[in-house]
Amino acid sequence: MNEKDIITLIKTQFASAKLEWVEAPSGDNYLVVPSEALRDVVKYIKETEALYFDYLVNLSAFDATEHIEVTYHFYSYTHRHKLVLKVKAVRLNGEVPTITDLYGTANFQEREVFDLLGVRFASHPNLARILLPPDFKGHPLLKDYQEEAQYNGIETTRASLL
Amino acid sequence: MTESNQPEKVFKTEEMVLNMGPQHPSTHGVLRFELTTDGEVMTKAVPDIGYLHRGIEKLAETVGYVGFMPYTDRIDYVSAMTANQGYAMAVEKLAGIEVTRRAELLRCTASELNRISSHLVGVGSFGLDMGASTPFVHALRERETINDLLESLCGARLTYNYVRIGGVSHDLPTGFIDKAMVFLNHFEPIVGELNRLLSDNKIFIERLANIGVISKEDAINYGLVGPNLRGSGVKFDVRRDEPYSVYPELDFNIPVGLGKAGTLGDCFDRYYVRVEEMRESAKIVRQCLLKLKDLPEGDIMGKVPRKIKPPKGEVLVKVESSRGEMAYWIVSDGSDNPLRLHCRTGSFTSMGIIEKLSRGMMIADLVALIGSFDIVAPEVDR
Amino acid sequence: MRERHPRSVNFEIPRYILFMTYFSNIKTAVSTVFEGMTITFSHLLREPMTIQYPDRTPLPVKDTLPPRYRGFLCVRPEICTACTLCQKTCPIDCIVIEHSKDEELKQRVMTRFDIDMAKCMFCGLCTEQCSTGAIYFTNEFEASTSNIKDLVFKFIKQGEKVIPYKIPRKKKPAAAAAETQAAAKEKKE
Amino acid sequence: MQPFIDQIISECEILQGLPLWFSYLIFQLIFCGIIFVFVAVFAMLAGYAERRVAGRIQSRIGPNRVGPQGILQSLADGIKVFLKEDIIPTHADHILFRLAPYFIFIGMFLSFVAIPFSSQWVIADLDIGIFYLLAVESLVVIGIVMSGWASNNKWSLLGGMRSAAQIVSYEVPVALTILLVVMYSGTMSIQGIIMAQGAAPWNWNIFQTPFLFVAFFPLFMGSLAEGNRMPFDMPEAESELVSGYNTEYSGFRFVIFFFAEFSNLYLIGALATVLFFGGWQAGPLPDFVNGLLGIETPLSAAIVKNLVELCVFMFKSLCLVFIVIQLRWTLPRVRVDQLMNICWKYLVPVAFFNLVVMGIWMVVVPEYVTDIVALCMTACGVLLLGYFFYRVAWQLKNTKARLRFNPLS
16 A cells, blocks of 8 residues: 555544645655544554554654654554654643553653653653663753753763863 | 461562662673562563663764764664664665665675674574573684674774765775685584584573563564564565665575474574574675676765755665664754654664563573573663 | 462473473483584684784784774874865864964964874774875774873874975876875885 | 501501501591692692683683693682682671681582592591482582572572572482492492492493493483582573672682582592492503502502502593583573473483382393393493594584694694
8 A cells, every 4th residue: 555545544534633744855754643633543553454554663753943743653564564653742741642552662662752852651651761860850852952061970071182 | 286276377478679780791781670580480570771872863963964874883883784774775865865786785795794793693692691602602703704804894893884875985805705705605504503502402492492472463563673573473574575775686585483492482483583594694695795796896986965965854764784673764954964863773672572571481581581682782772 | 379470381282292202302402412512522623713912923913904994093294285174074073183374484284183092983984085195094903001191193293383285286186195195105205 | 548558557667656546647637638739729720621621612722821821820810819809798697608618618528538539549438438428518508508698699699599409409319320329339338339340341330231321311410410510500600690609709718619619520520430430440450550660569559559540530530520511611501490390300200210120120130131231331332432523523524624633722
């Protein structure tokens, strides 16, 4: 099934939700999903026979300065097709529903997004920092993140030898 | 006899919380597990990662597209060549850069040689986890020759930084093809010997059979990739199913787990897929070398703009690294530096399933499980 | 009673098969251990792989390295054009070049060319950018020192002024590089 | 030992003036000292040999820098470890922590009292020598559990517990096999068991009947397990328990663990040699050597005879020690529950079966049949050895390996 068919299928299913199909001039095209509808859409594309996206390739996000774009890359091992979904989250503690119960791999990846970008995944079983220590302040992948001069009394910068 | 009237004393035991790592010998780097054990049997093992988090993704936002290439070596230092290649492919796709055929063949040769060396480390250190120290040294001995070959190709033994955006940094040195052929001829019987020494060993099989069984569905759901996925019987390989580079022209098999020792998807299957893959990679290298021999001298770099500035957009490129599918997700805003670069690695996703599998395992089995995933700690944390 | 944790997989196997596996287990165990013993014994007769670095190698290791080996960086200031491309390419900023207009000589001079080898990650991006081959890799790799400041290589002495090299025009870069290198050799001699 | 001391006293005029008990005491002390030195030197050399053999097995060279061919490497390591700070963890049980290494070492060392080195050189030829060996070796387990417990380290504790379970379990097949040999030889004295065998291979216990041959394996594996050697080195499994019961030890106390481990290596070889490989039996070899050297005085002749027997005994034991070392570098480690499986489901039934069948055999089968069977078994043994070397040659040919036979390079 090609991209167009997938999108029309999803769009007809979720006619009421505001789905926005973006055809990028270069790179991957993606479907922007409002965060309320995300769980339903994901559930649908995972369980529908024709789509059957059983594999979550990547769950990541980036800081687009006005909001954070959480991006989901899906792949289907049975049909060998893919889909990119996007959810726009509010910067600083914006909430996005979790899909941990649908995809086991989402657990760690959501924790990573929370850790580095501060997106809260609602009803995630264990939304704790994963890569950074628990007492770390801030979310370093945000564009306006400022590194603190000291971490637990240790200087974070070192004088250059040059 | 007053005591007999009293209720029988219940012998109370407590669960013990054990801290495994970060400096434990069999955690393959700096990983930590919090084990809750009842004697030797675990009730839970919670991975605690991040000890090697170096913020490579943040660095990518400042060093630019060309400058990030050496950092990809450090994401997965055991298999740096494939990490290089994946990154280069992602930027090329985003910026629309063509790669010459000679460069593709060179990349393929180097990657597959690197895959052999990475699997040798994986297989050998897995043996070491199981207590067999000799196969480990034998594997490293073979890897040494590959290191020498790649050193003569690109000048470094571990952090190659060989692939460039649009091509590769060097053409073949003189005598490379012959030396590589000699190595391959020597290597193929060595795999047989490794099998006779380790894989066929009854103790080894007993340690791995029916341990850490991952079903097909679980493997896909938890996003296992590469040999770990194929160990569960899913016949999927990025090189075959989403072909890139010169792989469509090459003849190779995709080994999958067959449940040879016990159940499909147990530790032995994951291990054995790697052993088989070494043979397949040797086959691929042979074909690539023959193709390179026939190919006339040519450019190894495509047409690359002086300053790489991909247009606005984002791309996810998958590459079959030694630890499975490695996905680079690059978001560009049209400037010199990527807006966001994310690297989804095989080791990171396989950490997620450990907690689920660990229930009811013994401590020694957890060591087997971690080893069978062939986890490289810097790849987990990046 | 406490709950016992089941082992990962439970099989229902008929009794007669269990009885047969009992002996086949012994058989495979003995035969595979025997096979393993023959392999390890055969290794006692094989040639060891060890290179007894540093003192018992037939040749100094430095001389056995391939020509592309990425060891320490070295600079020939006499053919450096002071283009500072290497400085700009370096992902970790371990190269510092200072150049300024000199009043006495009435032209641009380089006053500093430092490389922090302690920081360098030997990626080789700088050498590829250099159009004259002024910055290049050597075969030196033994970097251990008791003072990390020893690893800052200064290719222009303090107070010295080096006039940047000018590539003669209308020549292909490769030929120019060869010629400049030849010129550098002559200069040294 | 007594006849030998008597012989010396009868030869030496100085000693004849002394009271007999005093001479005995002096000589016993001297021999104990010799044994002590032997244990120390053997542990050192075994450590060195193990590393050299491991080196060649792993395509390496092994230690070759300290002293000629690195023979002093263990000494250098020992000195280095001695110089280390002796650390006792704060929350450790101090008394037990200090005591544990000595328990282990004493348990090891007491075994040497009953191990014969030749027909006359044995500190104490006890009538129940084999029984004594079993009893004394069990002391080690107390030391290991003690050290594991006292370290106040969970990994050490796990190691100690594993070792307790392991050593206690493997006592059973070992004891059953020893019982079989005792039954066959009709004596519990170690010298008696050796004297019941002969110098020629077909007179060794191992080749007497197929059952005795099979019985060798429970004994060998059992003693491997009791000595925490490789396929069964559960208590110190370094990839699981870091280093097990001796994780927290350093300095001198650690050296004692090391000594105990390597002297135990010798015990494994010596016990198997005594029970199955004819011990010091040298046949006509001592007389031949005496004839060659032209020795006439009875004392010198006795010394030469004992020396030859010592060499034979050491050769056999060291061959077995070599196999133990080679096994360590060949096999992966079994899991702790598999360890118990092997013991209770395989070794114990096999040992019992052998015991019963051997009892029936001894009653039913006439002696000349046993002799014929022994010859056949010896032939089988030789064939097995031949097949081993055939496979070795095949492995070399299959991988087209470059050869170097010099063991010192």
